Each structure stands twice: as structure tokens, then as C-alpha cells.
Amino acid sequence: MRAMLLITAKDLRQRVRDRSLLLMAILVPFGLAAIFSLVFGDVEDQQAPTFVVADQDRGQIATTFTGQALAPLERRGVLRLKKAGTEQDARTLVERGEAAAAYVIPAGFTRDVLSGRPATLRVIGNVNARIGTFVARSVADAFAAEVRYVQVALAVKGGGSPQEAVAVAAPVTLENLAADRRQLSIGEYLSAGMAVFFLFFTVRFGFSSILDERRDGTLARLLAAPIPRVTIAFGKLLGGIVVGVVSMTVLVVAAWLLLDARWGHPVGVGLLVVAGVLAATGVMAMVATVATTAEQAGNVHGVVAVLLGVLGGVFIPIQQMSGALEVLSLLTPHRWFLEGLADLHGENAPMLATGPTLALLGFATVTTGIALTRLGRMLRT
Amino acid sequence: MLFFPAAQQTSHVTGTEILKCQHLRKTFGDLTAVDDVSFAIEPGQTYGLLGPNGAGKTTTISMITGILERDGGDVLISGRPHNTTSTWGKKQIGYVPQDLALYPDLSARENLRFFARLYGLPRAGIRPRIEEVLQVVGLAERAKDPVKAYSGGMKRRLNIGVGLLHGPPLLILDEPTAGVDPQSRNAILESVSALTGEGVAVLYTTHYMEEAERLCDRIGIIDLGRIRAEGTRRELVGLVGELDRVSLTTDGTRDVPELEALPEVRKTSVQEGHLEVMVQDARKALPRILAAATDAGVTVRAVEVHEPNLESVFLHLTGKALRD
Numbered sequence: 001m002r003a004m005l006l007i008t009a010k011d012l013r014q015r016v017r018d019r020s021l022l023l024m025a026i027l028v029p030f031g032l033a034a035i036f037s038l039v040f041g042d043v044e045d046q047q048a049p050t051f052v053v054a055d056q057d058r059g060q061i062a063t064t065f066t067g068q069a070l071a072p073l074e075r076r077g078v079l080r081l082k083k084a085g086t087e088q089d090a091r092t093l094v095e096r097g098e099a100a101a102a103y104v105i106p107a108g109f110t111r112d113v114l115s116g117r118p119a120t121l122r123v124i125g126n127v128n129a130r131i132g133t134f135v136a137r138s139v140a141d142a143f144a145a146e147v148r149y150v151q152v153a154l155a156v157k158g159g160g161s162p163q164e165a166v167a168v169a170a171p172v173t174l175e176n177l178a179a180d181r182r183q184l185s186i187g188e189y190l191s192a193g194m195a196v197f198f199l200f201f202t203v204r205f206g207f208s209s210i211l212d213e214r215r216d217g218t219l220a221r222l223l224a225a226p227i228p229r230v231t232i233a234f235g236k237l238l239g240g241i242v243v244g245v246v247s248m249t250v251l252v253v254a255a256w257l258l259l260d261a262r263w264g265h266p267v268g269v270g271l272l273v274v275a276g277v278l279a280a281t282g283v284m285a286m287v288a289t290v291a292t293t294a295e296q297a298g299n300v301h302g303v304v305a306v307l308l309g310v311l312g313g314v315f316i317p318i319q320q321m322s323g324a325l326e327v328l329s330l331l332t333p334h335r336w337f338l339e340g341l342a343d344l345h346g347e348n349a350p351m352l353a354t355g356p357t358l359a360l361l362g363f364a365t366v367t368t369g370i371a372l373t374r375l376g377r378m379l380r381t
Numbered sequence: 382m383l384f385f386p387a388a389q390q391t392s393h394v395t396g397t398e399i400l401k402c403q404h405l406r407k408t409f410g411d412l413t414a415v416d417d418v419s420f421a422i423e424p425g426q427t428y429g430l431l432g433p434n435g436a437g438k439t440t441t442i443s444m445i446t447g448i449l450e451r452d453g454g455d456v457l458i459s460g461r462p463h464n465t466t467s468t469w470g471k472k473q474i475g476y477v478p479q480d481l482a483l484y485p486d487l488s489a490r491e492n493l494r495f496f497a498r499l500y501g502l503p504r505a506g507i508r509p510r511i512e513e514v515l516q517v518v519g520l521a522e523r524a525k526d527p528v529k530a531y532s533g534g535m536k537r538r539l540n541i542g543v544g545l546l547h548g549p550p551l552l553i554l555d556e557p558t559a560g561v562d563p564q565s566r567n568a569i570l571e572s573v574s575a576l577t578g579e580g581v582a583v584l585y586t587t588h589y590m591e592e593a594e595r596l597c598d599r600i601g602i603i604d605l606g607r608i609r610a611e612g613t614r615r616e617l618v619g620l621v622g623e624l625d626r627v628s629l630t631t632d633g634t635r636d637v638p639e640l641e642a643l644p645e646v647r648k649t650s651v652q653e654g655h656l657e658v659m660v661q662d663a664r665k666a667l668p669r670i671l672a673a674a675t676d677a678g679v680t681v682r683a684v685e686v687h688e689p690n691l692e693s694v695f696l697h698l699t700g701k702a703l704r705d
Contacts, residue, residue, distance in 0.1 A: 006499055216482070216484070220480075221496070224474065226471040228466070380449075
């Protein structure tokens with residue numbers, strides 16, 4: 001144990017003096033995550049579009065549209081409302097870019113609806129605000145469909161007031177389950193993705209540094225020293241694990257403090273991080289055993305880390321993968337790590353991401369076991 | 382002092398063989414790198430393994446140090462069986478590999494501290510011992526500098542210092558002067574001589590004949606994985622039975638038949654301006670050779686004495702030069 005810790009401490013001292021580790025373990029992944037968050041964060045954080053309403057009707061149906069269709073959306077922050085006295089005022093606001101779209105409710109609109117005559121609700125969109133215009137049209141379409149539903153209900157009843165028709169139960173209703181949906185934000189996903197992607201480059205300095213020792217001639221000295229050979233391997237593995245856990249912890253905390261990431265319960269996140277580091281260490285140790293030189297190991301590690309990262313959903317979200325690739329992604333620790341973080345995310349999330357954590361520990365056990373069985377190949381001068 | 386005080390030494394057996402190799406054998410695929418190699422070293426003795434590159438010296442050393450599994454034979458350290466897992470045996474050995482085996486990003490002191498702790502030196506004794514070794518290898522002034530900033534000679538000296546650190550009774554030096562300037566080489570050879578004076582047994586591999594002749598009490602000539610001959614320098618030379626050669630530079634070309642009558646002289650030959658005399662013991666016979674030449678009226682302008690050396694022994698045994 002003492003010799004193992006000595007080797008680990010020596011390796012860490014060497015790594016600390018090697019600035020490339022700091023770059024690879026912390027600065028690059030955090031920098032990329034921050035840049036991506038700035039670039040893509042706008043998708044989530046775009047300001048709510050402003051809609052102008054020019055109500056020239058002021059009747060019951062017009063009031064229903066503004067009060068029951070638009071006002072709730074404004075209260076939920078989906079859109080912002082402005083009022084205009086005339087259609088021209090509304091059009092001017094849209095043309096100036098002060099509003100994404102305008103609703104013009106013409107005089108007689110309520111009367112026409114209640115009497116079953118064709119009625120028109122005009123939507124004026126800004127050509128430069130396509131999404132806002134699309135939202136405005138969608139809201140209007142939904143309201144028109146609702147009006148149509150009321151008219152059909154009246155026809156079926158064969159008379160009655162509109163209020164009675166509205167009281168008829170809707171044939172199909174939707175239940176909003178958004179509060180339970182566990183999904184990382186774009187910023188969180190990118191931060192976690194970059195962290196786990198670069199983790200594979202970070203931990204490779206552990207076990208594969210046996211090849212560095214061989215290249216530098218110091219492996220002969222370690223083998224001649226009065227310590228069990230397996231101590232060398234465990235010392236190296238521990239060095240990689242320590243560096244991995246430290247870098248992941250720094251990245252997780254930095255993303256929380258600086259990128260406003262919400263990761264979930266610290267215990268669950270901590271266990272997931274440790275399991276992820278163990279899995280990454282095992283995979284890279286196993287890969288190192290196929291190499292004969294430090295340079296060869298570096299090349300193979302790079303290829304494996306990128307392949308696993310792409311397949312694991314670091315660059316392309318899993319949801320956008322085809323069926324076969326999605327299944328294959330289950331063979332990557334990245335997929336399980338990101339899935340574990342998603343499980344821990346949200347108001348009603350569990351304290352532990354049990355499944356993903358166990359999957360990562362499984363990766364660690366199998367790959368580290370294979371690496372250790374091939375240890376003799378590594379420990380030769 | 383290069384060696385640990387007696388109280389801190391690991392059990393240093395005197396009067397018996399500290400290292401005994403019996404019938405060592407190692408193959409790599411079809412290649413037999415070491416074949417039936419046997420020798421022994423006593424405390425205070427320097428044993429040289431002399432052979433060209435690829436002769437099997439480093440492979441033999443790797444088996445002795447426990448770096449490499451052997452395919453056959455035995456290694457005994459102070460009478461105890463030794464292999465790759467023998468921690469006791471490894472503590473008895475100070476190993477100086479042929480290649481520099483140092484951590485370039487660490488300082489000399491950090492390198493020494495790491496190996497001192499790895500060899501289990503008592504914590505309280507580590508610091509003074511490191512300072513002692515730094516003084517011995519002449520790096521006390523640069524102890525804080527990273528090794529990558531050292532010259533080649535400084536690295537070589539530190540490489541040896543690491544091997545000396547734990548005060549081993551057996552020091553194994555694998556071509557320690559390879560690529561070293563003459564001044565550093567001389568310092569290294571003097572250090573090794575001093576160590577044997579303190580009772581350390583030294584196994585020294587080299588392909589420099591002069592080093593083996595200067596340092597080693599006994600020499601094993603190794604080639605193609607086999608010990609071809611073993612003994613003291615005089616024994617090896619005697620084994621070959623070569624004669625000394627006295628080369629006289631003369632004024633003319635004239636034979637001196639009187640030389641043939643001297644008991645030590647075996648053969649003479651005359652060349653333009655030279656008289657070559659093959660003799661049993663040149664140092665003893667030289668005065669009489671010069672007297673005979675002068676008596677015969679030959680003016681001797683210069684004398685060269687060529688004694689058979691290990692180079693010629695190696696040539697005789699293997700049919701090739703040491704540096705081939």
C-alpha cells in the first residue's frame with residue numbers, strides 16, 4: 001500500500017508540473033462547455049415574443065381570445081402583450097420590429113361567430129421574426145379550432161347558448177407531465193458531455209504511464225525495486241483516478257457556479273462521477289495494453305476516446321441517433337454518465353442514479369480486470 | 382563514504398559468495414539470449430562481464446536483478462534463492478541500468494527521495510543519506526534543479542547515485558560509462574574502486590576492454606549468450622597462450638641471430654627499419670634484448686612493447702573484435 005501511494009504521489013507530482021494536464025483536464029473542457037453554452041444557450045433563453053392586439057370588436061368572443069387564450073400565455077412568460085388602438089398602429093409596431101406579430105380583431109367579430117357566419121381574426125407577422133409569427137399563428141389556429149368546436153357542439157345539441165356548449169366535456173384532454181420529465185438543459189448537457197469526453201484523455205495518464213516509464217528507462221528501476229509488481233499497476237491506476245475525480249469535480253462545480261447548471265443531489269452526482277472516472281480509467285487501461293509504446297498508446301487512446309464520445313452522445317444527442325446507433329451507445333460509459341445526470345435532474349428526481357451508476361461500475365470492473373490480466377505485457381522492459 | 386554505516390546495512394554477508402549464478406538461461410522465441418551462464422562474486426570483488434553489444438550482458442543482469450523471469454538456472458543472493466518476487470533479495474542489490482533511469486521533471490533530490498522510500502529506508506535516515514549521496518556524485522549544488530536541465534555526465538552520476546542510495550552489498554552496473562566524457566568516466570571508475578574497498582561486491586558489464594582490465598578482479602568473457610572464458614586478467618591471457626611482442630625501430634634492415642639464443646625469445650623477424658621479437662615475458666626480457674641488439678651493432682631508436690590484452694583474448698576466443 002505504501003509503495004502504491006508513493007508511485008501515485010510521484011506521478012501526481014510529475015503531472016502537476018506538466019501543464020498539459022491542467023489544459024486537458026480542466027481548461028479545455030470547461031472553456032468549450034462555456035462557449036457552447038453561450039452559443040446554444042440562446043435557444044433556451046430567447047426572450048418571449050411581443051404580440052400586439054388591436055381589438056376593434058370588444059365583444060364576448062374577442063374578450064375570450066385576449067383574456068382566456070393570450071393572457072394565460074403572458075402570465076407563463078411565453079409571450080408579452082401590447083395593445084394598439086387601430087390596425088394601423090399594430091402594423092406600425094410590427095414593421096418597426098417592436099412586436100413579432102399583431103392580432104387584429106375586426107369590429108363585428110363576436111357577432112359573426114355567434115351567428116355562425118364566417119369571421120376573420122387577422123394575424124400580421126414580422127418577416128424577420130419567423131418563430132414569433134409562427135407562434136402567433138399557432139395560438140390563433142388553436143383558438144379558431146376551439147371556436148369551431150363550440151359551433152359544432154351547438155349544432156349537435158340543436159340549440160342552446162354558447163356557454164352551455166362550452167360546458168360540454170372535451171372528447172380528448174391532454175395531461176401536462178412536464179414537471180416529471182428529466183432532461184438536462186443544453187448548457188448542462190454540453191458541460192457534462194465535454195467533461196466526460198475529456199475525462200478519457202485525462203485518466204489515460206494513469207495506467208498508460210507505465211509505457212512512459214518504459215520509454216524513459218525508469219520501469220527497469222521500478223521492477224528491480226523491492227515491491228510487488230502489481231503495486232506498480234495499482235499505483236498508476238490510482239493516479240489516473242485521482243486526477244479524473246479532481247478534474248470532474250472542478251468541472252461540475254464550475255458549471256454549477258458559472259454556467260448555472262443544476263446537477264441534482266450531490267450524493268448521487270458524486271457517486272456517478274466516481275463511477276464514471278472508474279469506468280474511463282478501466283477502458284483506457286484496457287486499451288493501453290494493446291500498445292507497445294507510449295506514442296502508440298496515445299494515438300489509440302485518442303481514437304477510442306473520440307469514437308466513444310461520438311457514439312455516447314457527447315456531440316450528437318442520443319435522441320437524434322438511429323435505432324442501431326442508439327443501441328450501440330449503450331456500450332459507452334458516456335451514454336450512461338449523461339443518462340445518470342439526466343435521471344438526477346428535475347424537481348422529483350431520485351437521490352441516486354442507481355442504474356447508470358451500476359452500469360458504469362460494471363464497465364470499470366470488466367475493463368480493469370482485462371487490463372490487469374494483461375499486466376505482464378505492460379511490465380516488461 | 383559511499384556505503385551505509387554498518388548499523389543501517391541490510392544483512393551483508395562477508396566471506397561467502399554474495400551472488401551466485403548457476404546455469405542461467407533465457408530465450409526470446411527462437412533466440413537464445415543467455416545460455417548456461419554461471420559465475421559468482423564475493424564481497425569486495427569486482428566481476429566484469431565483458432562482451433560486445435548483444436552478447437547477453439543486459440539480459441543476464443535483468444535476470445539477476447529480478448526484472449526478467451529466467452527460463453532456467455538459479456540465482457542465489459547471499460545463499461538465498463532469488464527471483465522476480467524476492468523483495469529481500471532485491472534490497473541487497475543496487476542496480477544502475479544502462480539507460481538513464483531518472484524522472485526528468487523531478488529534481489535530483491526528489492528522484493533520490495522517491496527511490497529511498499521505495500526501498501524502505503528509515504524515514505529519519507533518508508534526508509542525511511540523500512545529502513550524502515548528492516555529495517558523492519557531486520550534485521549537491523544542483524540538487525533542486527530538474528534533472529532535465531542536467532548535462533549528460535551529471536545524469537550519469539545521478540543514475541549511479543540512485544543505485545548506491547540504499548547501501549546495497551551488491552552493486553550491479555550495466556555499462557555505466559556508455560556515452561560519458563573521459564573525465565566523468567574516470568570519476569565513475571574511481572568511485573567503483575572505492576566501493577569495492579568498502580566491501581561492496583560489484584558486477585560490472587562493459588564492452589570497453591580497458592575498463593575491465595582496470596577494475597575487475599575477475600572477468601567473464603561473454604558472447605552470443607555464453608561465457609567463453611572466465612578468470613583473472615592474467616589467467617585469461619595465459620589461457621590464450623599469446624606472446625608479448627617487442628618492436629624495435631632500427632637504423633637499417635639487419636637481422637640479429639643472437640636474439641634467438643635468449644631463453645625468453647621465441648621468434649624474430651626483420652622488416653624495413655624494424656626488428657620484431659616475439660617473447661614470453663617482455664618486461665623481464667627487454668634489457669637483454671636491447672643489450673643483444675647493441676652488441677650486434679644495431680642502433681635502436683625506439684622500443685614498443687605489446688602485451689596481449691583482453692581484446693586479443695576475445696579475438697582469439699570468438700574470432701571477432703570486441704566492438705564488432
